[in-house]
Amino acid sequence: EIVMTQTPLSLSVTPGQPASISCESTQSLLYSDGKTYLYWYVQKPGQSPQLLMYEVSNRFSGVPDRFSGSGSGTYFTLKISRVEAEDVGVYYCMQTLQPPHTFGGGTKVEIK
């Protein structure tokens, strides 16, 4: 099983400031098709999870461009260039390279 480790567990950010979340996998998420099966989700309070980034660095439809994803192999980062109040929630990385698909433990983002 691929284990996903997220850091930090929580983040308190002043509006307008940047934020960064890391995600590390126990094996490379690069598949033979050239794609890297790493996804980022946010679960806002009281809501279902929603997709932010797919295949490391592609923003999903409607996701603001202040969100960006980077990384390769086993180390990945989600960055928010300027945090807004609506960004509060728990952020998860997920790998779908092989079953069982696994999530990171989550990073709770709060606003100062």
Add this chain to the structure above:
Amino acid sequence: EVQLLESGGGLEQPGGSLRLSCAASGFTFSSYAMSWVRQAPGKGLEWVSSISDVGDGTYYRESVKGRFTISRDNSKQTLYLQMSSLRAEDTAVYYCAKVSGGPEYWGQGTLVTVSS
């Protein structure tokens, strides 16, 4: 607009059974794999099971193998999760998700509580 509507959750005793359904609309259901993901109260997300677009490939996490069965009816645009031999640790909100590489759209979830 993609819509996923789960139903079938509720309170069940340990050892009992439940069948969850997920009614899909707004996309060509038969062209996409689907997944179930759960979230225990106050905990993180946990993948449960996935099924291929035509239903010929199914995958489960180890803890539900032999107890849960994922299936789909493409003519009804509906995904199912048959759960049996339920345990207290199966208590969670169960989400269905449209898959495109990974879960792309999620339903609102249905709560399953296993307790005597």
